[in-house]
Amino acid sequence: MEKKRFERPIIKKLQTGMPNKFGMKTEYDPITEIDGVPVKELIAKYGSPLYVISEKTIRETCREANRAFSTRYPKVQFAWSYKTNYMNAVCNVFHSEGSWAEVVSGFEYDKAIANGVPASKILFNGPDKSEKDLEKAIKHGSYIHIDHFDELYTIIGLTAKMKERPKVAIRVNMDCGIYPMWSRFGFNYENGEAWEAINRIMLSKKIDLVGLHSHIGTYILAPYAYGTAATKLADLAAAIDKKYNHHIKYIDLGGGFASKNTLKGAYLPGSDTCPTFDQYADAISSALINSQINHEHLPVLILETGRALIDDAGFLLGTVLANKRLPEGKLATIIDIGVNLLFTSFWYDHKITPAQQFSHHTEDAIIYGPLCMNIDIIRENVQLPPMKKGDNIIISRIGAYNMTQWMQFITLRPNIVMVDTKGKAHVIRGNETAISINENEKVPEHLTKFEL
Amino acid sequence: MKLKKKIAVSETGFIFDPTTGDSFSLNPTAVEILTLFKEGKTEKEIKKVILENYNIDESTFERSYLDFMAMLRLYNMLEEHEEK
Numbered sequence: 001m002e003k004k005r006f007e008r009p010i011i012k013k014l015q016t017g018m019p020n021k022f023g024m025k026t027e028y029d030p031i032t033e034i035d036g037v038p039v040k041e042l043i044a045k046y047g048s049p050l051y052v053i054s055e056k057t058i059r060e061t062c063r064e065a066n067r068a069f070s071t072r073y074p075k076v077q078f079a080w081s082y083k084t085n086y087m088n089a090v091c092n093v094f095h096s097e098g099s100w101a102e103v104v105s106g107f108e109y110d111k112a113i114a115n116g117v118p119a120s121k122i123l124f125n126g127p128d129k130s131e132k133d134l135e136k137a138i139k140h141g142s143y144i145h146i147d148h149f150d151e152l153y154t155i156i157g158l159t160a161k162m163k164e165r166p167k168v169a170i171r172v173n174m175d176c177g178i179y180p181m182w183s184r185f186g187f188n189y190e191n192g193e194a195w196e197a198i199n200r201i202m203l204s205k206k207i208d209l210v211g212l213h214s215h216i217g218t219y220i221l222a223p224y225a226y227g228t229a230a231t232k233l234a235d236l237a238a239a240i241d242k243k244y245n246h247h248i249k250y251i252d253l254g255g256g257f258a259s260k261n262t263l264k265g266a267y268l269p270g271s272d273t274c275p276t277f278d279q280y281a282d283a284i285s286s287a288l289i290n291s292q293i294n295h296e297h298l299p300v301l302i303l304e305t306g307r308a309l310i311d312d313a314g315f316l317l318g319t320v321l322a323n324k325r326l327p328e329g330k331l332a333t334i335i336d337i338g339v340n341l342l343f344t345s346f347w348y349d350h351k352i353t354p355a356q357q358f359s360h361h362t363e364d365a366i367i368y369g370p371l372c373m374n375i376d377i378i379r380e381n382v383q384l385p386p387m388k389k390g391d392n393i394i395i396s397r398i399g400a401y402n403m404t405q406w407m408q409f410i411t412l413r414p415n416i417v418m419v420d421t422k423g424k425a426h427v428i429r430g431n432e433t434a435i436s437i438n439e440n441e442k443v444p445e446h447l448t449k450f451e452l
Numbered sequence: 453m454k455l456k457k458k459i460a461v462s463e464t465g466f467i468f469d470p471t472t473g474d475s476f477s478l479n480p481t482a483v484e485i486l487t488l489f490k491e492g493k494t495e496k497e498i499k500k501v502i503l504e505n506y507n508i509d510e511s512t513f514e515r516s517y518l519d520f521m522a523m524l525r526l527y528n529m530l531e532e533h534e535e536k
Contacts (some may be wrong), residue, residue, distance in 0.1 A: 006508035009482035009520040011467070011527065014475045325519055329526040361479035386479065388512060 008323075008386035010363050031353045031394045034315055036423035039355040043392055047431065048319040049337045051403060051416040055093055057313035058399075059421065062097040065309060068277035072285035075300040079123050081255050082108040084306030084400045085314075089418050089428035091115050094309070102304040106133040109142070123252065123302070125171070125213070127151075127185070134158060138166045145169045145213045145252070147186055152197060159206040169211030169252060170197045174232050176225040182217045189232050198236070202244050209246065211302070212236055215254030219263065219307070223275045226253055227283035234291030237299060252302035253284060259311035261348040261397045270348075277308070307400035314399025316342060317355070320391045321370060331365040333384070335393060338369030338376050340407040341414070342398060345378050352378070355392035358385035371410055403429075408437065455490050455524070456531050469529065476527065481506070482520060 032039055035054050042050060062078070069076040079102035080094035086108060091101070092115055101112035104126030112122050119140030124133070127147045131154055137144050138158060146152050146168055155166050171186025172194045187193040201209045212233045216225055230253060237248040257280055262270040288301060318337040326332050339345055352367060362383040369376040378395070387393070406413060412432040417425050455461075460468045465478035467486075478486060481502075488498045495517060502513055524530050 003507040004505055006502075006506040006512070006516075007479055007481050008516045009485050010479050011482055011520070011523050012477050013527065014477055323515075323519065325522050329523065359479055361477070388516070 005357070007359055007361075008388055010361055010386050012361070012363060028353065030357055031315075031355055031396075032357075034394075035419045035421075037419050037425055039317060039392060039394060042417065042425060043317055043319070046415045046417050046425070046427065048317060048392070049341060049414045050317040051398075051414065052315040052317060052425075053087070053090060053399060053416065053418045053428070054313045054315070055418055056421045058090070058093045058310060059097060061309050061312060062094065062099070065277045065303075065305060066098070068281040069285070069301065069303065072281050073288060073301050075298065077250070077300050077302050078309075079121075079252075079302055079304050080309075081304045081306030082111065083404055084255075085310050085403050086111055087403055087416060087428050088115055089426070090310065090403075100302075104128070106130060106136075109133060109137065113140075123169075123304070125215075125304075131158070134166075135162070138162055138164050141167060143167050143169060143211060145171050145186075145211070146197065146201075147171050149197070152200060155207060156200075156204055159204070166207045167210050168201065168207055169209070169213045169250070170194060170201070171213045171215065172233060172236070174214065174216070174229060176216050176228040176232075178217065178220065178222055178225045180217070182215065185215050186213070189236070194236065198240060202240075202246065209240070210248070211250040211252055211299075212248055213252040213254060213302075215304075216256060218256045219258045220256045221258055221273065221275065223279045223283035226280055227287040229253055230284045230287035231291060234288055234293050238292035238294075241294070241297070247297045248299050250300040250302050251288065252304065255304045255306045257305050257308035259307045259397060259400060261311060261344070261350065264347055264349055266349075310399035311397045312399065314397065314402065316395040316398045316402070318393050318395065320387045320389055320393065322389055323387070326366070331363050332368055333365050333387060334368045334370060335378065336370050337378060337395065338371040338409070339378065340369075340371060340409040341402065342369075342378060342395065343402055343405045343407075344398060344400070348397075349379060349382075350398065351396045352382055352384065353394050353396065354385060354387055355394050358387075361385060408432065412437065453521075454492065454531055455486070456529055459529050461486055461490060467529075469527070472528075474527070481516075485517070485520060 034052050035056050079100040080091055082101060082103045095117060100121040101117045102123045102125060103109045103112050105128060109124060119142045122142040123145060124137045124142050125145045134155060135158055144166060172189050173183045173186050174189035175181050187197045201207050214229045214233060216229050233251045240246055240248060258274040260271040260274050316337055318335045321334045321336055324332045362385050365382055365384050367379040367382060369378055415427050415431045416429040418428045419425050458470050465483040467476040485498055488501060499513055
């Protein structure tokens with residue numbers, strides 16, 4: 001007779017009088033495969049922990065976002081936000097879907113060029129652009145988004161010695177009726193600083209002002225805020241047309257669309273509260289079309305959406321290292337994924353799903369990572385079915401920022417695998433080794449020998 | 453060490469403690485282990501039954517059993533000494 005599957009015995013106190021008033025499902029299914037590839041097979045072949053990216057999900061999300069905007073506005077261009085995830089394979093999926101590149105450093109600029117993006121389709125954002133970076137961008141005809149007057153005057157200085165005319169946009173910060181108001185990027189709209197920058201550019205006669213840019217924040221749950229930003233930028237564009245008889249070619253509303261992750265402390269899950277691409281598109285397109293801009297000169301709408309396009313496509317696979325019972329009776333499950341690999345766990349309650357079959361019984365647990373540090377908590381409170389050492393888990397919606405803000409700490413960073421649209425897995429970044437970590441270290445001669 | 457006499461355990465995994473009014477639920481493995489425990493079986497005897505019926509090794513069982521007993525103790529369901 002075949003033996004039965006053993007599930008760790010659990011006893012759970014029943015809390016009466018505390019119904020789930022939203023009627024939300026407390027049971028869910030295991031995730032046993034990603035785009036047809038068994039999770040166990042991925043872990044057996046590529047190790048644990050393991051980042052997995054679904055090419056299919058990226059493409060589907062891209063097309064969904066494109067559809068939402070291009071059905072409402074005639075000229076739309078997405079630019080892939082490199083800082084959100086600059087694995088070359090990931091960037092190239094976006095580029096093959098038509099996205100330009102949006103970079104914020106010389107390192108990212110070179111990455112985009114090496115990936116084959118034409119310089120004329122690179123938007124150069126960010127507060128840190130060296131003179132060398134600016135010279136390169138001007139020479140190759142990339143769009144420079146000016147963040148501050150020091151940068152503007154560096155560009156004006158460069159025009160004296162370069163024959164190419166810089167193509168620039170100014171970054172504008174403004175009050176969009178939401179809190180917090182991001183005022184650190186670019187020139188302020190309300191106090192007239194943006195006009196100061198525009199006047200200086202227009203009067204220099206050596207710089208082409210082609211665009212207006214704003215980045216109003218991150219994880220913005222209110223689409224109307226984008227409508228306000230679009231209206232204010234459109235008003236600027238119309239006023240520039242009137243004052244200088246100069247048409248602005250594009251309005252760039254930056255990034256900041258929310259992904260469906262749940263923020264810590266949120267009352268309802270992100271999947272229920274986050275606006276859809278249609279809602280963002282509706283607010284932005286209506287504002288631009290109803291603006292003062294002459295319809296014959298409608299600017300291209302550029303979007304630098306990052307998180308909302310990649311979060312769903314990323315999974316982090318891990319393994320249960322141990323279970324322990326805390327003095328107050330709460331279960332602590334230790335997994336091999338630490339906060340150094342899941343930076344976003346500091347602000348999201350990430351969804352954690354077992355990768356094997358389980359019953360409908362669950363236990364309240366705290367999920368710890370493997371780092372020997374008190375802050376290494378992946379979930380403070382989660383209901384999970386009983387798992388034992390060696391079982392696998394999947395953390396969903398981790399595609400944004402975790403592969404660029406990860407830290408090497410205590411142990412080595414793992415493989416990143418992409419599952420292509422035909423269900424084939426490819427390593428897109430190999431795991432680190434002791435050699436790759438140590439090769440940049442140097443020990444002074446007098447410290448090479450010691451006695452203990 | 454045994455389960456307090458007043459603790460009622462149903463076949464479907466429902467536990468009621470009349471002294472506190474608290475109720476608890478068990479998963480199927482826990483029902484099986486607790487039923488054997490209530491019958492007065494020792495850890496060794498329970499282990500034998502579980503290893504015969506379930507796809508599990510001895511060490512994993514022992515770790516799970518230890519944890520389960522710790523929870524019964526936490527919920528004050530165990531009699532550490534014989535009642536007089």
